[in-house]
Amino acid sequence: MQDYLKGLNERQKEAVLHVDGPLMIIAGAGSGKTKVLTTRIAHLMAIGVDAFNILALTFTNKAAREMKERIEHILGNNEARNLYIGTFHSVFARILRGEAPRLGYPSNFTIYDTDDAKSVIKAIVHELNLDDKHYKPNTVYNRISNAKNALVTAQEYVNDYAIQQEDLRSNRPAIGKIFEAYAKRCFRNGAMDFDDLLVKMYELLKYFPEALSKYQRKFKYILIDEYQDTNTAQYEIIKLLGAMHENVCVVGDDAQSIYSFRGATIQNILQFQKDYDDVKVVKLEQNYRSTQNILNVANEIISNNKGQIEKTLFTENVTGEKIKLIRTISDNDEGKFVADTIQEQKLRNHFHNKDFAILYRTNAQSRAFEEALRRMGIAYTIYGGISFYQRKEIKDYISYLRVLVNPDDEEALKRIINYPARGIGKTSVDRIILAANEHNISFWQVLERAREFGIRGATLESVENFVVMIKSFTSMLNHKNAYDVAVHVGKQTNFVRELFNDKSAEGVARYENIQELLNSIKEWVEGSEEEFIINDGEEAITEGITNESADGITDQNEGSVPAPEETSERQDKSLGAYLQQITLLTDADNKSTDADTVKLMTIHAAKGLEFSCVFAAGLEESLFPNAMSINTREELEEERRLFYVVVTRAKQRLWISYANSRYRFGSLIQNEPSRFINEIPEEYLDKSNAGSASRSGFGMSAFERMRGGSFGGNARSATRMAEKRYGPPPGRRDDAAPAYTGVKPQTRVKEHQPSADFAPSDTSGLQAGQKVEHQKFGFGEVVKVEGSRQNPVAMIKFENNGEKKIMLNYARLRIIG
DNA sequence: TACAGTGCTTTTTTT
């Protein structure tokens, strides 16, 4: 028996040893999915399948990188580098780089990220004279994106009766027009957005039989990770690619399907057995990750959902601790509690920072945790939010490079044409756009012939200088490498000097970011592998811009269209390849995971990861489940799967926390505990830090209410008990209140017992002077109503709790008079 | 044309 099969259970072995024919692996959380996938690929290679003939698709770059490393480790050679392994988007981008000319796109097509795409939409809404309040870029983009992910073209969109009716009903009948204009504009700009990478790949296979046959023959074995998260476009592509050999292996867990908002259809995995004859199905049900308590809770949660593939996860691990339920007064206290607990666990149970993860539903929640951790001096890493490449200064700099590679890229041109300022203002830009649209040529083509299109005087001179400058950069690409060109561009445009002269804290940070970017380009040019990581936070490279340019590594191929053969395709170190690559990198891809830091991220971002200790934060109604996702059973079930995902990230210990109130857009809102908490059986819960009442305010004794809320007796005596067991926590006097209650006198809420007939009133006409009752803050008088009509905010002076700003869209108020 | 000040909107998850 081969070595690599040792340590696999029977099911896992079965999956690994299955070679030919369709295979579906239903892999429960923590059941060794990645191990099976990587071992199976290694096995295929061990029995003689050429690495060049294996395609493995994942959803994150990190997963791809990890798989490649593990396969290399198993095989002990470098063959794994020949695998076609990566995210759907990056693999397709790589293929399309060779094939785009068939579709009328340049090889050096630009990839538009979400910001670029929204910016195009915004411009189009403006050009079509539509109301931008009504046609918000976000809304329109999502609608278009959903269409594309379902392989609906702009033409089909406008001609589809049902779709048109739907848009009519939502009073946005022009979306189809915008879609058409958007598609046309992207094409004219030589640009594909994220969804296009899937759509164009599909069209390539569908309309070019020789391309289809080429890739069908090439990819004899196809493996898809996280199959439950594939959308229609991805599904159809896989079906086409796999049709010849039918060696399609999909791995997934319907219980972890959490991307339907991106067009994923759970049907893909539920129906897989109908897509091919003779599908082999293997279920991996033994969990190697979590304690029994954690797993039991997970099983209980998911049992509330309907329509799943039947499976029962079990484990031979220890029972473990109960899940700790935490109630705090505010979001800041939640942060404090978590930071305190991490400190405590580190000292008592010898955990390291990297053993902890704080997971939440929305990125906005990270702030309270950041602050608390910083105050405690605990190192942390935040994932998500704006990625490195989305920072303004980076994007501006990259826009220069984008223009060199693809001058038709209008979005990039608009960013840089007057930055740094060169006297080509908004009026001139608008005129250029008008001319471009009128003659259906690109923005750049208008610039090149500016005089013909009525640009005059000083502006004409500026435009002509700009064109000459860009052309001089472009010609440099023929004999200098990407790094040297980038450095040169920074110098010539004064771009870097401007940032260098800005000595404010942000200015210095921006300058350092630019250095980091140049560093990453250098690594790309010199690097042996196509994978690379930016050293975040590490010393910034001081050479480069400030020094004279480094020695040019001459690359004759720079800027020219690369041959679509795999050798050159793989070693393509051109600027164009670099730009396409980085657009598909996410924040997580630039951060190393093994640093000894506490990890903060959304639950979505945490899928596929595991941690010894997990804090599932913000378990509150309207936050989690999110208010946006409780309108249908499907949405709610997806939120529940999300809860399942967060619970199953934990190996040993799990805390579930919620706050009674938190700030949202500057004003305070109250939330009930999440309904999901009630789905956890009591026997697995440790509620000693959850306060006495499971529901706010109700069921408390008069004594407790007088103590100022439910943090009175129970929480405190429970802490005492804990302290008896573990000794006093560090840095806290024995008689001090538990730190996480963190009740500052001015923020302490005097709990109010709502009147028996309390029922929220319609507050749409609320005016100053009216008397109201608030469920928690009690009686008060409206001082003023401000904010907008859509989002009114009332300033209310409460008898017992002072003045508070309350958002009327969220608050429950009873109008008394 | 450029910038500063002001008021208004933001309400999820991500390749």
Add this chain to the structure above:
DNA sequence: AAGCACTGTA
């Protein structure tokens, strides 16, 4: 709270 668009002034 924060970012963005709009307005008014230099």
